[in-house]
Amino acid sequence: MDLTWDDTSDNWYGDLDQRHLYFGLTDELMAIAHSDHTANYQKDDYAYHSTDLSNNYFVRNGKADEWAEKYADRIQQHLDAREESFSIDADNQSFPPSISGIQNGIVAYAMNQREWKVQGAKVDLAVASNVTKESSSKWSAKYDLKAEYKATALEKVIDDGPYRVASDLDGSMSVAA
Template sequence: MDNDRYDPQNDKGIYYLRTTAEMTVNDAARPSVTQIVNDAVAQCGQETDGSEYDMALWLHDWTLDQLEYDHSLNWCSAESGLTRHQGTCESYQRIYSKLLDAAGIANGRITGNGHTWNAVKIDGKWCQMDLTWDDTNDNWYGDLDQRHLYFGLTDELMAIAHSDHTANYQKGSYAYRSTDLSNNYFVRNGKADEWAEKYADRIQEHLNAKEESFSIDADNQSFPPSISGIQNGIVAHAMNC
């Protein structure tokens, strides 16, 4: 109740009542965002081995299955993404973050080049995930699975796609330093070793021929730099392991 007795305009004893109302709507056909997230994480727990890597990958793929990129740029929240199934990069990042939070997996938000994506901590190591750029069913680049190209990258490799990120991770206060590719999708599924083996065989041929200097053409030299640069970094990691 609000009655200011010192207000000269309030000489008629007028009272103002302020109330706050909370409303809960139960409709199985329209579950809440919290319920959608919790159901997804529960399903994830049933369909994976429960490891942080497998859960992060399952939730990544689940998010991509829910969303279409909103080119009109009208929808940018987790709520719009999970109910309207449309959203910008903000929706992808926020949905994945909610899922990871519910699964107990540490994560963070990173921005650069007018874009946002996730940092995810798997088995004590930070890595980078860009679900927006992974959301494609195209396969323009041979045996490179583009739907997982940006899953488990280092800071340096993510900066190939998002140049502003170089300034991010060079700051002393940066909290999500990602320098390890052990949880990269292609490293974990063995594809990186297959790519590296092709180069290793060609290198060995030159060595067997006792050539003092030689060069080898990259298999992906026709790919855009944002694709080939990342793939080459993954191959280099596999060859050094």
């Protein structure tokens, strides 16, 4: 937690209340705003490694889920097309990387907590934030997603051979193949 950044009354970045941006971050997200933090948390004698966002301010108050919901339709279109790897642009391209990188890391966490499905079958989705500085005044912000589709009972492949398909309600009604 960086308490020194909770001293502003400015809210310059849409619905992102930057007064709470640094509460409950992982070490990796804190290092986006404070590059010297990387050297600190990677030391052997570093006392506590922060690796979980479940107590993050925006996760706990539901704002991270609101932000993630704005991407749900775009993600679902890719999932419905059964894409295994894809990227979508982040909506906060105009924010500085120190802000968008942290916000997008929180949003990626919320996206990873959601349950995703395609035609009733579960999809394991891994979402990562990717904020890349292209020049001194230009950067891109996107999410990289990897999907693993789980097979439904009807999609299972069975070996060739003789089968008898019968109803649980009336075993006398069956079809043999």
